[in-house]
Amino acid sequence: MGPGVVVAGLTAGAVAVVALLAVQADGAQARAEAARAAAGLPAEATPSAAPAPSAPALPASSGTGYRIVYSVSEHRVWLVDPRKTPQLQASFAVTPGSTEPPPGNYSVYSRSAAGKGTDRRQIEHVVRFAQQGDVVFGFGAAVDGSTAPPDPGLRTGGIRSARADGQLLWDFAPTGTRVVVAP
Known part of the structure; x- marks a missing residue:
């Protein structure tokens, strides 16, 4: 052979x-x-968070480095990783709670795979980054997919996203990840 x-x-x-x-x-x-x-x-679900050419630009005060940026005025989140090309990994619209976090720099301090929001809805992919008095600020997605505005009679700091976007944020943001809240 x-x-x-x-x-x-x-x-x-x-x-x-x-x-x-x-x-x-x-x-x-x-x-x-x-x-x-x-x-x-x-x-x-197919993530709706893929950065599109029409995605709004990052706020000027969004800082640098690996971070989540949340704009209070635009009700939008950006996931930024400067080690990758493109740096903008995702951008998606969110629904704020009845109380907004003050602009500034924060860090993810707690995460929960599932739980119940202050509006009594089942939520998942909860990423908490700030607390002011009895209001906890964090990102999460309602298990039923709801992104309806919260009851104005409740003080809520939960920032809701679509389920697929919540999964992206969860995967992007381990404890310690910087969160920049822009005006």
């Missing part, structure tokens, strides 16, 4: 393995969607 036959055999084997892995990977998404449907869970 010559070296050409061995090389041809190895090449054919490698092509077969790559083809098998490609078929398995292609079916993994379909199997995951089928499993979610069988469990009665909603389909995997």
Whole structure:
């Protein structure tokens, strides 16, 4: 058996393995969607947070470095990672609580995978960064997908996002991540 036959055999084997892995990977998404449907869970959401060319520019006072920027006036969040290209990893609209955090620099001090908001709704991907008196300020998403404005009779500091955007923020913001609140 010559070296050409061995090389041809190895090449054919490698092509077969790559083809098998490609078929398995292609079916993994379909199997995951089928499993979610069988469990009665909603389909995997497509994040609405992909930075689009039309995404508003970062506020001038948003600082530098790895950070979450929240604009009180625009009710928008930006996720910024200067180690990546583009630096703007995501930008999305949010619904503020009935009380807004004062502009300034904060750090994520607490996270919860799930819980209940001050408006009594089930929430997930909670990322807390400030507290003022009895009002806790943080980002989160309602499990039911609601982003309706809060009851004005309640003092809430929860900043709500769509579920997919909440997942992006959760993945981006471990404890200690800087949060810049811009006017």
